[in-house]
Amino acid sequence: MDNPSVTIRRPELSFERPHRTASEMAKRSAKFETKDVHFWYGSHHTLHGITLAIPENCVTALIGPSGCGKSTYLRCLNRMNDMIENTRVDGEIILDGKSIRGSKVDVVELRKRVGMVFQKSNPFPKSIFENVAYGPRVAGLRSRDRLEEIVEKSLKQSALWDEVKDRLNDSALALSGGQQQRLCIARALATDPDVLLMDEPASALDPTSTSRIEDLIFELKDTYTIVIVTHNMQQAARVSDQTAFFYEGQLIEAGMTTDVFTNPTKRETEDYITGRFG
Numbered sequence: 001m002d003n004p005s006v007t008i009r010r011p012e013l014s015f016e017r018p019h020r021t022a023s024e025m026a027k028r029s030a031k032f033e034t035k036d037v038h039f040w041y042g043s044h045h046t047l048h049g050i051t052l053a054i055p056e057n058c059v060t061a062l063i064g065p066s067g068c069g070k071s072t073y074l075r076c077l078n079r080m081n082d083m084i085e086n087t088r089v090d091g092e093i094i095l096d097g098k099s100i101r102g103s104k105v106d107v108v109e110l111r112k113r114v115g116m117v118f119q120k121s122n123p124f125p126k127s128i129f130e131n132v133a134y135g136p137r138v139a140g141l142r143s144r145d146r147l148e149e150i151v152e153k154s155l156k157q158s159a160l161w162d163e164v165k166d167r168l169n170d171s172a173l174a175l176s177g178g179q180q181q182r183l184c185i186a187r188a189l190a191t192d193p194d195v196l197l198m199d200e201p202a203s204a205l206d207p208t209s210t211s212r213i214e215d216l217i218f219e220l221k222d223t224y225t226i227v228i229v230t231h232n233m234q235q236a237a238r239v240s241d242q243t244a245f246f247y248e249g250q251l252i253e254a255g256m257t258t259d260v261f262t263n264p265t266k267r268e269t270e271d272y273i274t275g276r277f278g
């Protein structure tokens with residue numbers, strides 16, 4: 001990994017949006033705990049014993065080179081990998097003290113509690129209103145008044161309300177890329193989750209839209225526990241309180257973002273965050 005010709009530059013921690021302090025972090029209980037989690041796609045052993053606690057009302061960033069298993073791990077947290085054939089998971093995945101594995105767990109309910117936002121915004125070809133109302137409707141909510149309340153609240157939480165309040169019946173597909181991504185966040189919030197999983201939510205967006213998403217993440221963490229996969233080291237340093245560095249399916253190091261970026265304990269982490277590889 002040593003390559004003297006590479007410029008070594010450590011991402012600067014930005015305190016524009018303050019990180020949680022060590023004592024604040026210590027007070028938070030673990031929303032998720034994974035213990036010795038392994039994952040296989042067919043015979044491909046992709047995750048090798050991931051043990052990690054994800055503190056409540058904090059942002060945890062998963063970083064690491066392409067293919068190291070970040071998205072696979074993220075999808076373990078709401079069992080989205082169940083939808084992929086010929087896969088197997090082993091180990092403990094605990095949400096609020098209870099295992100989410102096992103055939104008795106209601107996976108639909110789990111995914112309501114643990115919402116997900118993807119890299120590419122994926123609004124339905126429906127109106128803005130119907131996109132946000134979709135989850136509560138599927139869950140059986142019929143009251144128009146209640147649906148309107150939920151749509152307004154979710155769009156306000158995702159900082160989109162002011163831009164769309166006069167055109168809720170317009171197609172969601174007419175929104176800009178950044179607006180579509182905030183709409184997808186509103187859609188995830190409409191089912192009243194506890195946790196928001198975000199898989200590279202800003203990687204397809206321009207810098208202004210990215211900054212809005214980062215502001216939003218900062219605001220939402222007081223209400224939700226957020227886990228974000230990002231390739232962007234600066235973004236991880238800016239938005240997260242805890243950082244977990246994955247490499248070749250292993251969790252190399254996890255800790256407070258301020259520590260991981262300024263004083264990593266493992267050589268691989270130091271090499272990755274300073275751009276020596278990845």
Ligand SMILES: Nc1ncnc2c1ncn2[C@@H]1O[C@H](COP(=O)(O)OP(=O)(O)OP(=O)(O)O)[C@@H](O)[C@H]1O
Nearest residue numbers: 041044046064065066067068069070071072073084
């Ligand atoms: N549906 C799938 N079927 C088979 N193998 C898969 C599948 N999804 C991912 N993999 C493999 O699992 C490994 C981990 O992939 P994963 O997407 O979790 O990594 P990642 O760190 O999120 O990568 P990236 O940053 O490029 O998105 C890779 O080798 C990948 O090719």
